[in-house]
Amino acid sequence: MKELQDLAHKLLSDGAVTVVMGWEQGPRGVRPAMITTAANSHRLIFDPRCVHNLATYLNPRRSHLKSLGKPAIVVKGCDAKAVAGLIRESQIKREDVVIIGVRCGGVVRKPTQAPELTTDTVSPRCGRCDAREPKLVDHLVGPALPEPPKTCSVDMVARLEQMPVQERWAFWREELSRCIRCHACREICPMCFCSTCVADKSRPQWIETSATPRANLAWQMTRVMHMAGRCVGCGECTRACPAEIPLGLILAHVAQSVEQRFSYRVSDDPTLPAPVGAFKTDDAQEFIL
Ligand code: SF4
Numbered sequence: 001m002k003e004l005q006d007l008a009h010k011l012l013s014d015g016a017v018t019v020v021m022g023w024e025q026g027p028r029g030v031r032p033a034m035i036t037t038a039a040n041s042h043r044l045i046f047d048p049r050c051v052h053n054l055a056t057y058l059n060p061r062r063s064h065l066k067s068l069g070k071p072a073i074v075v076k077g078c079d080a081k082a083v084a085g086l087i088r089e090s091q092i093k094r095e096d097v098v099i100i101g102v103r104c105g106g107v108v109r110k111p112t113q114a115p116e117l118t119t120d121t122v123s124p125r126c127g128r129c130d131a132r133e134p135k136l137v138d139h140l141v142g143p144a145l146p147e148p149p150k151t152c153s154v155d156m157v158a159r160l161e162q163m164p165v166q167e168r169w170a171f172w173r174e175e176l177s178r179c180i181r182c183h184a185c186r187e188i189c190p191m192c193f194c195s196t197c198v199a200d201k202s203r204p205q206w207i208e209t210s211a212t213p214r215a216n217l218a219w220q221m222t223r224v225m226h227m228a229g230r231c232v233g234c235g236e237c238t239r240a241c242p243a244e245i246p247l248g249l250i251l252a253h254v255a256q257s258v259e260q261r262f263s264y265r266v267s268d269d270p271t272l273p274a275p276v277g278a279f280k281t282d283d284a285q286e287f288i289l
């Protein structure tokens with residue numbers, strides 16, 4: 001932690017950046033922090049309660065944060081993939097952000113929990129992690145940490161894969177029927193940056209706005225398809241969902257399909273084109289009748 005605080009202090013006092021986006025202890029657990037003076041660098045922390053993907057603050061939809069000036073951002077491996085995604089999709093420029101990577105040993109599900117990592121407390125995303133040491137960094141801090149404990153959610157993805165299609169359909173219809181269309185899953189996502197979301201368009205209206213089973217399905221299926229090959233698996237939408245819909249499961253399922261079909265895994269290498277934006281003449285096209 002001291003290493004992170006010292007680095008933030010140096011970057012701010014040298015004028016290399018004007019804000020460091022990290023985490024701090026709040027009154028009800030850990031919360032995101034915007035540190036704008038070197039004197040406040042001591043507030044920065046990193047532990048398993050730092051669940052937030054701060055890359056969402058670089059999302060162009062949050063243009064009001066531009067007034068803070070040049071940012072440094074503290075990222076875990078999954079967060080670094082989102083920064084890479086924003087660079088890959090031309091939403092930010094690499095040279096406009098200083099990236100401070102932290103070595104990660106997993107996080108808990110909610111920032112208000114105790115920091116102890118167990119099978120019950122660890123976030124499901126950590127069981128699928130392939131990036132505990134981010135590579136897209138200007139600085140890397142913290143000691144190497146042991147692997148996070150395994151979660152039961154990993155098995156749930158496999159179970160869903162094996163379910164007969166009708167059963168899987170019934171599972172998701174039931175889960176999505178609880179959706180209240182608050183769109184918190186979209187608002188928190190670092191990779192949702194359209195200035196007008198298709199779900200908000202009224203002329204024509206592609207997706208009904210009411211929380212009916214049909215509209216909920218249309219909304220979430222559209223969102224998930226827009227995330228194919230782009231979702232970084234940070235689990236933030238699942239955390240934000242007030243209806244506790246296991247959105248991470250469907251996103252992991254889609255990520256698995258993208259990997260099987262296109263041999264593509266979302267990484268923190270911004271130069272690797274995502275399947276959605278890269279046409280290949282030898283792509284499988286058997287779905288075209
Ligand atoms: S998914 Fe990986 S990098 Fe992200 S919090 Fe979990 S262990 Fe850390």
Ligand code: SF4
Nearest residue numbers: 189231232234235237
């Ligand atoms: S869809 Fe959810 S898990 Fe994927 S990047 Fe967005 S917030 Fe993270």
Ligand code: SF4
Nearest residue numbers: 179180182183185241
């Ligand atoms: S956060 Fe949950 S309840 Fe809100 S729109 Fe998304 S899926 Fe529906």
